Amino acid sequence: MKITHTDTNNLKVSALTEITAANAAQIRDAIRAALQPAHQVLDLDLSTVTFLDSSGLGVLVALHKTLRSRGGQVRLHNPTPNVLQVLELTRLHRIFDIVT
């Protein structure tokens, strides 16, 4: 996982391969720790994520709530078909800004 501060308002997370019960808590905590008060947008690059389970979905929802509480948002970039399918199946695609 790679975390980049693209500008004062944006935090970008990339190079994720899987978000599952095995690593969900660590990913969530690492991103929250990197978030600074000025960050309004969290850009998650999901182009390399090949597997997302319900715990991974829980991480996305948790981060969404964190950003929304400060008036910001989470953007999901280029989710793979598998990940997009899971998001659509659970109808969570409606709460995220999905950028392809």
Add this chain to the structure above:
Amino acid sequence: MNPTPQPPARSVPCQTFCVESDCSFPAVRESARLVREWLNQWRIDDSETTAWELALVEAANNAVEYAAGPARLKPVRIEILLGELHVEARVFDHTAGFDLPTEVDLPDEETEGGRGIFLIKSLTDSSEYLRGPEGNVLRLRRPRLQPSEPLPLDHTADLEIKLADAERALSEMSEELASSYESLVAMFRYSAELGSHANLAEFAQRLVTDLLQLTESDVLILRIRSDDKLNPFLAHPADLTARLSSLSLSHPPTSVEVDAARNRENVWFGTNHPPEPTDPLSGIGPIGMGLVHPFRFGDRCLGTITVIRTLRETPLSSAQVNILQTLGDFLAIQITNSRLLDERTRSRITRHELEIAANIQRSLLPVSLPSPPPFEISASCTNAGEVGGDFYDVLHIGNSGLLFVIADVMGKGVPAALFAAVVRTAIRSVPGLFTDPAALLSSINYTLCDDLARVDMFVTAKIVYLDLRNQVLASASAGHCPLLVWRPGLAEAVVIDNAGLPLGIEPDTRYSLSLTPLPKGSVALLHTDGISELRDPQGNMFGTDRLRSLLPSLSPGLLAFDQINQRVFADLDAFRARVAPTDDQTFIVIRNAS
């Protein structure tokens, strides 16, 4: 990780795959990946393998998340059966189990969890969750999108899978039924025995023997709680009982048995969670697996049953835990019954003691009362509930006089009745002093003082000698209610009160004598405090004044001799209304009817 392609149960063209992993999230994730790779080898459509991978991860994550205690040490097993038309997966877990809902709704979008079962149900065609004695299994099935070539499967293979499934299910059910049957037989037997077994030790011994067999355990410790202690009651092996000591529920050192009793929850222990070195269980020998079950009656923990497998680490099956809990419930009922029986027996003994006391007291009272003309004597002694220490005695002294004794021994029951007998005998043993009640009281006080003081008792008594020829009452009192005497012409009775210490207080007490004439038409009354201290519904006492007013109505000119007792009680009953008397009521009425 242990992936093992397994041959089918029969020689049929179906494929099976099995993988076992540690009970951890990374390990089961790896298992699901291996399943996907195996399915890919069989040219299963990619969308299918993706769905299976996710469904299996969700199922296996649950098996990890909800495994508790020793179950975390057991592997999570995934089996795949690849048929022509369907793929079936079985995920075995060792959790407490759950009820798989038929329909699952998605949680609110803001909720972080709760989507696992939804995904499983969405990604599979059918699902069922079976609980078994050695664990549970989630069975998932979804149709194959396109049969792949050149898989050598045909429709027969699919049927064979079903047949193999049915045989396996049947075998599991038979095994469970056999185990349940033994448990049911035991439960019916205990149910029939409840209440009929007065001997708790015998009941507990049978229960220990049965539980050892039903739970396949090597050691069993039964402790029964008494106040804040867990006392060893029975154990297997038998010599273990003597080596066990009581455990305090309120003081350290703590132990797994104390933890279970305090929290009223089962506590598991074993190779990976051994008892603390200070725990008595750590000294009983090898422990592969152990479980402490606290048994309760209502909210109260009555004791603990600890079962131990010395060498095997395999935990008890859910069916075995159930039978342990059920037989624990039976034991709790039996212990409660036994305690109630003890209380009933104690109550019966107390009642018997009171009967004895009542018999003693009745035997102290005169069978008949002398009535040397012109004097008439009427008396009564009634008990209020428990047997008290009241008694009276009337002795005819030759032709010259009558001796009246009325006394109240402090206390109730057998001791009071026995001392009443002693006092009565002591008085009768000094006939030389009958004509001098003061000297008589001094004498018996001196004789009995040590005995009474030793048991911290005392006696109030009044002794009255009636000189028949001179028609005079000579009276002395040892802390007793006053003598009341009414003579014609008086508005009410006079009080003859000789102050004096009760018997048993001071050995050298000297009592004073009072002489009171009892001329023609007079009435005298001796009584105990059960009469003068009788209470009405408002708590007022009957009092000496009411007795003084009562006496004129008992005079020979107004009332027939045989109506005296009835008249006294009529006044007393009217006063107390429906309030039950709390003390014995004893009185003697002496009339000069000449």
